[in-house]
Amino acid sequence: MNPVTSTSNTRPVRFVDAVPDRFDAEVRRRVDAGARFAGLYATADRGDGGTRLTAVLVEDGALTALDAPLPVAAGSYPSVTALLPAAFWYERELHDLFGLVPVGHPRLDPLVLPLADGAERPCPGSGRSPGRLDPDDLVLPRRVTGSGMFTIPHGPVRSGVFESVEYLVETPGEDVAHIQVRVYAKHRGIEKRFEGMAPAAGILLAERVEGIASVAHALAFAQACETLADAAAPPAAAYIRVLHAELERLANHLDVTTRLCDAAGLAVATSRFAWHKELVLRLVGSLCGSRFGRGVVTPGGAHRIPLIPPAQALADLAAIEHTLLPDARLLMNTSSFLDRLRGTGRLDPDLARAHGALGPVGRASGLADDARRSRPYDAYDRLDLPPARTHDTADVLARTRIRFDEIDAAVSLARQALTMLQTLDPDTTPVCVPVHLADGRALARVEAPQGELLYALELAGGAITRCKPRTASFHNLVLFHETFHTDILTDYPFIEASFGLSIAGVVS
Amino acid sequence: MPWAIRGLRNGVLTTPYPRRPDPYADQFPASLRIRDDATAGDADISTLTALCPTGALRTSDDGRLQLDHGACILCGACVRARPDLITGQLGSETARLSRDALVVPEALQTDQALSALQAELAERVRALRRSVHIRHVDAGSDGAEEWEIQALLGPVYDIHRLGVFFTASPRHADILLVTGTGTHGMAAPLRRTLDGMPRPTVVIAAGTDAISAGLIRPSYATGAGIGALIPVDVWVPGSPPSPFSLLHAILLALGRVPARASTHPQADTSEAGGPR
Numbered sequence: 001m002n003p004v005t006s007t008s009n010t011r012p013v014r015f016v017d018a019v020p021d022r023f024d025a026e027v028r029r030r031v032d033a034g035a036r037f038a039g040l041y042a043t044a045d046r047g048d049g050g051t052r053l054t055a056v057l058v059e060d061g062a063l064t065a066l067d068a069p070l071p072v073a074a075g076s077y078p079s080v081t082a083l084l085p086a087a088f089w090y091e092r093e094l095h096d097l098f099g100l101v102p103v104g105h106p107r108l109d110p111l112v113l114p115l116a117d118g119a120e121r122p123c124p125g126s127g128r129s130p131g132r133l134d135p136d137d138l139v140l141p142r143r144v145t146g147s148g149m150f151t152i153p154h155g156p157v158r159s160g161v162f163e164s165v166e167y168l169v170e171t172p173g174e175d176v177a178h179i180q181v182r183v184y185a186k187h188r189g190i191e192k193r194f195e196g197m198a199p200a201a202g203i204l205l206a207e208r209v210e211g212i213a214s215v216a217h218a219l220a221f222a223q224a225c226e227t228l229a230d231a232a233a234p235p236a237a238a239y240i241r242v243l244h245a246e247l248e249r250l251a252n253h254l255d256v257t258t259r260l261c262d263a264a265g266l267a268v269a270t271s272r273f274a275w276h277k278e279l280v281l282r283l284v285g286s287l288c289g290s291r292f293g294r295g296v297v298t299p300g301g302a303h304r305i306p307l308i309p310p311a312q313a314l315a316d317l318a319a320i321e322h323t324l325l326p327d328a329r330l331l332m333n334t335s336s337f338l339d340r341l342r343g344t345g346r347l348d349p350d351l352a353r354a355h356g357a358l359g360p361v362g363r364a365s366g367l368a369d370d371a372r373r374s375r376p377y378d379a380y381d382r383l384d385l386p387p388a389r390t391h392d393t394a395d396v397l398a399r400t401r402i403r404f405d406e407i408d409a410a411v412s413l414a415r416q417a418l419t420m421l422q423t424l425d426p427d428t429t430p431v432c433v434p435v436h437l438a439d440g441r442a443l444a445r446v447e448a449p450q451g452e453l454l455y456a457l458e459l460a461g462g463a464i465t466r467c468k469p470r471t472a473s474f475h476n477l478v479l480f481h482e483t484f485h486t487d488i489l490t491d492y493p494f495i496e497a498s499f500g501l502s503i504a505g506v507v508s
Numbered sequence: 509m510p511w512a513i514r515g516l517r518n519g520v521l522t523t524p525y526p527r528r529p530d531p532y533a534d535q536f537p538a539s540l541r542i543r544d545d546a547t548a549g550d551a552d553i554s555t556l557t558a559l560c561p562t563g564a565l566r567t568s569d570d571g572r573l574q575l576d577h578g579a580c581i582l583c584g585a586c587v588r589a590r591p592d593l594i595t596g597q598l599g600s601e602t603a604r605l606s607r608d609a610l611v612v613p614e615a616l617q618t619d620q621a622l623s624a625l626q627a628e629l630a631e632r633v634r635a636l637r638r639s640v641h642i643r644h645v646d647a648g649s650d651g652a653e654e655w656e657i658q659a660l661l662g663p664v665y666d667i668h669r670l671g672v673f674f675t676a677s678p679r680h681a682d683i684l685l686v687t688g689t690g691t692h693g694m695a696a697p698l699r700r701t702l703d704g705m706p707r708p709t710v711v712i713a714a715g716t717d718a719i720s721a722g723l724i725r726p727s728y729a730t731g732a733g734i735g736a737l738i739p740v741d742v743w744v745p746g747s748p749p750s751p752f753s754l755l756h757a758i759l760l761a762l763g764r765v766p767a768r769a770s771t772h773p774q775a776d777t778s779e780a781g782g783p784r
Binding site for chain 2: 130132135156164188192200201209268277290505
């Protein structure tokens with residue numbers, strides 16, 4: 001194995017080698033020393049048939065990739081989960097995709113792709129295309145224990161317009177004793193699909209990993225490319241990127257608010273926030289032609305300046321703000337709404353810290369880390385971003401308050417970005433620099449609406465050999481079943497909405 | 509009480525579509541088109557087809573440039589490279605009654621075939637009249653399609669005013685609205701949902717992913733759209749399709765907007781939203 005170290009001034013990433021036998025202990029040692037565990041993935045080696053394990057850690061705000069090369073014959077390695085529960089889902093995903101067995105893992109059930117022992121596995125990074133792989137639901141465990149307990153299966157086809165996911169709710173009647181989350185039905189095999197693609201097509205695929213966070217995914221992908229090219233987006237592009245990233249955040253938080261209002265049965269509020277969200281999507285559409293900001297970001301900058309003059313966008317934004325903010329104030333003073341949120345779905349701050357919970361979910365449980373602040377990218381260091389607030393009540397109400405804070409901040413940042421774009425001459429300002437991609441490996445990080453989003457990208461011969469998106473949706477969803485303490489079935493939609501995740505991002 | 513007053517504050521927000529045209533629907537760049545004045549030589553065609561990440565741009569049997577809306581993800585690479593040949597097309601009425609009609613120019617389909625499709629569909633939906641229930645199934649979407657479908661329930665599109673409702677149970681559903689690429693994991697649940705619906709049924713493939721799996725194919729985990737899994741009646745492209753395009757698809761299924769042979773340039777915005 002020959003790790004390539006890539007660093008640029010703004011986004012230093014440390015690539016560190018570890019011995020496979022001591023990989024688990026090394027991850028644990030670094031977490032004990034203050035690092036935040038941010039993910040675990042693997043890459044099949046095209047040459048020798050081995051597999052490289054990589055743990056991603058955030059140490060003092062900077063990313064560290066800890067590599068352990070497993071030789072071809074090794075079908076197993078010491079489980080990280082045994083020492084660090086936060087790796088629980090990651091190792092299940094690893095087992096599904098590579099067939100690797102983490103020895104000592106407490107419950108190695110299938111997660112993203114249930115396959116029988118000995119079946120062919122996708123092995124992202126190998127460069128080989130597997131044949132058709134059908135999920136084998138016979139290998140899934142079904143167990144319910146306890147007196148009077150039964151299981152209510154929700155999904156994969158759910159009631160209402162939702163993404164497909166299956167929640168097995170184990171309950172004695174009202175309380176939610178345990179939830180199993182099954183996400184594999186939506187598995188699209190995207191990590192393998194990236195292989196062999198040119199980066200220009202890869203960024204389009206990145207936009208479709210988690211469609212409601214298209215801009216964040218494109219940004220993370222583009223930043224990984226820019227690290228490899230040692231290039232930086234020009235100032236105008238940086239403002240355009242912030243503008244779209246913040247409008248995307250606004251739309252996402254409004255979506256969560258709409259769902260919470262719907263769960264509370266507030267018909268007028270549901271309609272009002274759905275309207276605000278529609279106005280934001282229309283503003284995004286008028287800026288770039290796509291209501292989801294697709295095709296805005298490109299490696300090296302942005303594809304073009306906004307389609308409408310900044311002054312017009314500022315007026316649209318002001319109109320949204322004018323109707324949205326009074327509604328937000330009223331909602332947060334509506335007692336029938338707040339009563340359903342208060343104390344509901346509490347995520348214990350110690351557990352959140354141990355797991356490294358991300359985004360609004362983490363911030364509502366006392367974790368302030370935000371990539372926009374700790375390692376500002378694009379134009380965030382040139383704009384006025386209010387300091388992150390955290391809450392320690394850790395319930396649905398706290399998560400909602402965090403989202404409303406972020407709604408205020410997103411409107412402000414979008415306005416600042418538009419104001420800066422107004423000062424630039426659209427005819428003479430470059431929005432994109434040429435990128436000459438060098439082969440190698442990069443790790444990029446942005447703050448998506450759902451929380452920290454990581455992209456690990458490897459290029460060889462100008463084509464993608466491995467691309468691993470690590471979404472906040474994947475990282476946070478495992479915490480879902482930890483939030484039902486005294487909560488009952490009717491609290492379920494509130495807790496689910498308050499996480500604000502996308503299943504497409506969990507299982508891509 | 510304060511909410512009730514708030515609800516009245518901004519008046520009626522709902523679109524007049526399909527009774528009258530909606531400017532937003534008419535001005536939305538929901539698709540691309542090959543320019544009428546385009547004279548593409550073989551070299552131009554091979555440049556463009558090489559540029560297209562999903563193979564939506566291709567050479568037709570008679571050597572002309574062809575655009576498959578069912579595979580186009582609107583990335584705009586072709587428009588940026590050759591604005592003299594490909595351009596954005598305004599207008600949201602992008603749904604069609606056959607897969608072939610999404611391919612332009614020269615859909616293989618004749619007007620006669622279209623009329624036959626229409627008549628057959630009209631026969632099936634005749635009993636539905638003004639009370640229609642839709643069951644949505646995500647068969648491997650990226651999540652954006654669901655947002656656009658949810659928007660139909662909001663005050664701007666307010667699909668309930670048209671007598672169309674979403675239902676949780678397939679037993680109550682008339683229309684199956686499917687998003688996503690048709691993953692192997694969703695094949696059985698999708699089939700079971702359709703089988704659980706009372707006959708007759710109408711199936712809408714919503715989005716480029718549902719039609720052809722777009723950029724996601726080829727993949728070990730998904731087929732090329734839902735057409736291989738269940739029979740589809742209405743195809744609405746888009747990545748994702750906007751709410752107006754989805755509305756068009758639903759109304760087209762019900763015979764409440766006129767059908768068109770293909771996404772052709774002259775099928776322009778001026779005739780959008782004509783009442784039946």
